[in-house]
Amino acid sequence: MIKNLMYTLIAISLILATSTGTVFADDIDVKGTVHDLTIHANWTGELYDAKQNFMKGDYKKSINIYGNYLEYFPNDVNIKAMKGIALNNLRLGSTLASQPSENFSFPSNPVHLNKLSMLEFYEILMLEPHNIIALNGMGLGFGNYAEYEESKKYFKKTLDVKPDDKIAKNYIDYIEKVEKKIITSSTEKPEFLKQLEKKEIPGWVKNNAEWWADEQIPDSDFIYGIEYLIQKSVIIINTVNINENTSEHIPSWIKINAGWWAKDIISDRDFLSSIQY
Incomplete structure (x- = not known):
């Protein structure tokens, strides 16, 4: 066998x-x-x-x-x-x-x-x-x-x-x-396998946030990175709140936060908290 x-x-x-x-x-x-x-x-x-x-x-x-x-x-x-x-x-x-x-x-x-x-x-x-x-x-x-x-x-x-x-x-x-x-x-x-399974933010997600804040990529590319974090349970969201607060556009303050996060002005925790909110 x-x-x-x-x-x-x-x-x-x-x-x-x-x-x-x-x-x-x-x-x-x-x-x-x-x-x-x-x-x-x-x-x-x-x-x-x-x-x-x-x-x-x-x-x-x-x-x-x-x-x-x-x-x-x-x-x-x-x-x-x-x-x-x-x-x-x-x-x-x-x-x-x-x-x-x-x-x-x-x-x-x-x-x-x-x-x-x-x-x-x-x-x-x-x-x-x-x-x-x-x-x-x-x-x-x-x-x-x-x-x-x-x-x-x-x-x-x-x-x-x-x-x-x-x-x-x-x-x-x-x-x-x-x-x-x-x-x-x-x-x-x-x-090393246990380390791989830790809930960490990949570098490409942060790069996407920076490019999005600088208007280099569309909203959809930034959202893809956020969806990835949700799938990996890095971001825990309340699906009820999402349905109740559906919006046709992303608030401008999230883009500002994304730019600050990409430049290490705010921490991973602060950025994730703003996304969860």
Whole structure:
């Protein structure tokens, strides 16, 4: 049963890798100065080498290149996705057959590799909450910890965004078949997973508030961020009050508060309190 699960995970992770496509410099959105663009252009050959190493299964070399690149461009979700997938595949390899030793400082502990992989996917979701690869990656990660209910939550989020996603569908079906045959008990969650579940405000929500206050994005984009906080229970609202106080526009004082919050003039607590009000 366990062996079959591993091979299933390998197949799914390879599909994840394929779905990212080949990443070249022209495909990546880079914002910055001419100096930044020059630095990025210099990485074209390195990224190509990383892709080739990845396809050959030499994940350690790929991860090193991706890690070095992300020091310059930390918000590149395409490369973060490739790094996360490579870490997950390396974890799977370490449970089946170890790769030849290299002069790289990589942990061989599959639990730690799973953690590193999940952190990459988690950071992507902070930038792009509906990123399919990251949602599936988090689902795989929780599955590796035998946290099957948490795993299914992420795959179901994928299906909310992309109802015909085969990876999410296949994995949910597989988990449900396993659960019918064996009694599973959730393992104690590692501390880093507990930290991920804390009710924190992602950076992109605060960025949206600043751009909205400066009239750079429409009301709908700001509201999307607030809805995200409500879904995560960061903001607790009274639905009765909402129905009673329905308004066709957002009060101007909320936009003022959003600008102050983005500039750290008021605290998270004060801003959330104003939104709840």
